Amino acid sequence: MSTTKYIFVTGGVTSSLGKGIIAASLAKLLQARGYRVTIQKLDPYINIDPGTLNPYEHGECYVTNDGAETDLDLGHYERFLNVPTSQANNVTTGRIYQSVIDKERRGEFLGKTVQVIPHITNEIKERIQILGKSGDYDIVITEIGGTVGDIESLPYIESVRQMKWELGEHNSLVIHLTLIPYLAAAKELKTKPTQHSVKTLMESGIQADVLVCRTEHQLSDELKLKLALFCNVEKEAVIQSIDASTIYDVPNMMLDEGLDVITLKKLDLPIAEAPKLESWNGFLKRLKNPKATVHIGLIGKYVELQDSYKSILESFIHGGAMNEVKVEVKPIQSEYLNNANVAEELKGLNGIIVAPGFGKRGVEGKIEAVRYARENGLPFLGICLGMQMAVVEYARNILGLEGANSTEMDENTPHPVISLMAEQKNITNKGGTMRLGAWKCDIQESSIVSGIYSEKTIEERHRHRYEYNDHYRDALEKAGMKATGINPDTGLVEIVEIPEHPWFVGVQYHPEYRSTVESPHPLFVGFVKAAYEHSIK
Numbered sequence: 010m011s012t013t014k015y016i017f018v019t020g021g022v023t024s025s026l027g028k029g030i031i032a033a034s035l036a037k038l039l040q041a042r043g044y045r046v047t048i049q050k051l052d053p054y055i056n057i058d059p060g061t062l063n064p065y066e067h068g069e070c071y072v073t074n075d076g077a078e079t080d081l082d083l084g085h086y087e088r089f090l091n092v093p094t095s096q097a098n099n100v101t102t103g104r105i106y107q108s109v110i111d112k113e114r115r116g117e118f119l120g121k122t123v124q125v126i127p128h129i130t131n132e133i134k135e136r137i138q139i140l141g142k143s144g145d146y147d148i149v150i151t152e153i154g155g156t157v158g159d160i161e162s163l164p165y166i167e168s169v170r171q172m173k174w175e176l177g178e179h180n181s182l183v184i185h186l187t188l189i190p191y192l193a194a195a196k197e198l199k200t201k202p203t204q205h206s207v208k209t210l211m212e213s214g215i216q217a218d219v220l221v222c223r224t225e226h227q228l229s230d231e232l233k234l235k236l237a238l239f240c241n242v243e244k245e246a247v248i249q250s251i252d253a254s255t256i257y258d259v260p261n262m263m264l265d266e267g268l269d270v271i272t273l274k275k276l277d278l279p280i281a282e283a284p285k286l287e288s289w290n291g292f293l294k295r296l297k298n299p300k301a302t303v304h305i306g307l308i309g310k311y312v313e314l315q316d317s318y319k320s321i322l323e324s325f326i327h328g329g330a331m332n333e334v335k336v337e338v339k340p341i342q343s344e345y346l347n348n349a350n351v352a353e354e355l356k357g358l359n360g361i362i363v364a365p366g367f368g369k370r371g372v373e374g375k376i377e378a379v380r381y382a383r384e385n386g387l388p389f390l391g392i393c394l395g396m397q398m399a400v401v402e403y404a405r406n407i408l409g410l411e412g413a414n415s416t417e418m419d420e421n422t423p424h425p426v427i428s429l430m431a432e433q434k435n436i437t438n439k440g441g442t443m444r445l446g447a448w449k450c451d452i453q454e455s456s457i458v459s460g461i462y463s464e465k466t467i468e469e470r471h472r473h474r475y476e477y478n479d480h481y482r483d484a485l486e487k488a489g490m491k492a493t494g495i496n497p498d499t500g501l502v503e504i505v506e507i508p509e510h511p512w513f514v515g516v517q518y519h520p521e522y523r524s525t526v527e528s529p530h531p532l533f534v535g536f537v538k539a540a541y542e543h544s545i546k
């Protein structure tokens with residue numbers, strides 16, 4: 010039997026309590042105490058992966074090195090742990106069912122009736138144990154998406170119940186995250202919703218081992234005791250999780266509350282003297298003591314929902330702390346940006362980032378923003394669609410190629426400066442068929458990026474169908490937009506720059522997926538630095 014220990018994180022009362030942050034914070038503490046930890050997310054929806062979801066539905070789609078399109082919580086796991094995740098770290102109900110149905114078609118169930126129990130639950134248990142069996146981890150934390158009591162979560166909860174029984178004492182643990190609401194009129198914190206959600210979990214045969222209580226106010230000892238008594242957990246297993254000013258404070262808050270210690274005790278694992286959090290705390294110190302503020306505009310079409318650009322926003326926090334400046338990000342809806350209002354909208358900014366995206370809506374506004382940044386020496390970072398629109402803008406306004414566009418926006422454009430990759434032309438399925446995951450890129454000497462990256466060949470994560478059209482490369486380069494990053498295997502252009510401009514960089518890949526607290530992404534660090542220099546001019 011494997012010696013890996015399993016921790017399950019469930020949620021009660023409401024969604025959006027921050028299970029991902031609690032899981033990541035606990036993992037950070039366990040890692041800081043010398044354990045090899047990974048975190049997995051089980052999502053109860055039927056999509057095979059979130060790749061086909063509109064960001065308004067479920068926030069950003071996060072991409073791993075192996076090209077998995079995953080839940081944004083995996084971004085938190087990587088940012089906290091500084092260890093890459095993979096497809097195995099995110100499983101959806103759709104993927105579970107697809108795999109079981111494929112097995113059924115291959116006749117693997119030998120004439121049996123295929124049922125939720127045991128076939129779906131066995132598949133779930135197998136997916137949970139893949140990471141444990143790899144031998145790479147001492148502890149696997151599995152976060153169960155949704156809220157207990159949801160119909161679609163039931164097979165996951167049942168799988169947890171079975172695994173707890175199979176693994177035996179001290180080999181697994183259930184942490185239940187709940188909400189303790191404060192009723193202003195009664196001036197009281199209320200434990201009843203928590204009691205009910207613990208009871209709901211018990212109806213499925215699971216006794217929570219640890220309660221993490223989300224709250225806006227301090228929980229008194231008396232209240233903790235009441236929760237412990239009614240929910241059948243030890244008093245020291247009632248952990249307060251009070252609102253934090255930054256998610257990066259949560260590991261230390263959990264340390265103060267003893268979440269890591271109670272976890273290790275219950276798993277019968279040795280508790281080292283003190284967790285090693287020096288580099289984490291160094292980051293926090295820089296984050297909290299900025300010497301200046303810079304203002305950066307985020308031009309996108311999903312700006313109304315914070316979670317749509319989660320990794321970009323977090324990367325600015327990392328890049329800002331590295332520069333000891335506070336980055337104020339102003340979200341700007343590209344749909345309403347035009348030639349007449351762009352100067353007003355971008356006034357007072359020290360840099361702009363033009364965000365990734367799909368489809369036509371808002372792209373003309375993005376092109377206007379690029380033009381403004383290019384003409385006014387405003388630091389510019391274009392990511393994926395943002396880079397593509399920088400090429401379109403240059404083609405239109407500098408090369409004079411009227412109607413230049415990406416064929417994604419205009420199939421009949423006379424100047425397809427961004428076009429579909431050859432291998433994409435015959436693809437009709439939308440899910441999982443883009444150019445995905447980590448690809449190599451050679452950095453050209455004496456470029457902005459060569460001063461930013463320490464390596465000559467980098468690997469960055471991609472998620473797109475359309476590409477820089479090499480046919481226009483000569484003309485674009487001669488006119489001043491240089492291709493400074495090239496894929497060594499395919500020759501595809503991955504980075505463009507304008508050397509005449511103080512700081513103008515467009516990248517076909519997504520640097521934001523690789524920025525972590527302990528390893529802030531160099532492009533964000535460089536961009537924030539350029540914005541800071543702009544601010545003191």
Ligand code: GLN
Pocket residue numbers: 364365366367368392393394395417472473474475476
């Ligand atoms: N829609 C563009 C493409 O598919 C850009 C994608 C993105 O920004 N992630 O190429």
